[in-house]
Structures are given as C-alpha cells and as structure tokens.
Amino acid sequence: MEQRKMSSGQEVPLTWLREGEAGIVSSIRGGYGRGYGARWGAEKRLMDMGLTPGTEVLVVKAAPFRGPLEILVRGTRLALGRGLAEKVFVVKKRDV
8 A cells, every 4th residue: 555644734635535534635636637628527526516726525434445525514414426526635733
C-alpha cells in the first residue's frame, strides 16, 4: 500500500483523507477526457453538487477496495466514486 505523508496545509486529492478527516476544497481538476467537454462535464457535475473552492468537506465513510466515499458537504451527505473524488483537491484541516 502506498505510504502517504500529509501535513496540514498541503493540497491533496479528496481520496487521501481518511474517515473523520475534513478538508477545504481548493480546486477541481477535471483531467483529460475526449476534448474540452469531457473535462468540463466532471468539473460542472462536482460544482453542481456543492463542491466549490472554499467549501468544507468531511469524509464520513470510505468503502474498502476502491469503493465510493461518503462525504458531508453543506449539510448534505453524498456518495462519490473514487474516480470522481480524485478530481477534487482539498487542503486538510487541522484536528477536526
């Protein structure tokens, strides 16, 4: 398993947070799909769900074996697949 050292204030993918850890969304990186539309589609979908820069996110549950993440955003629980969650970058909060 990959060792991940993370200090407070470092920008990391949402998938790096463990259950009970919180972070502030810093950016959404759509990646490279088939042209500009595919990239923007993922970013827009995440933003429509409330994952915008500056928003606090709490990881409620992380399913094993690359399963989905259950997160709390703006008082709403969402389930995100790992592929989509890897596009969200957060700055880990201290001792939440």
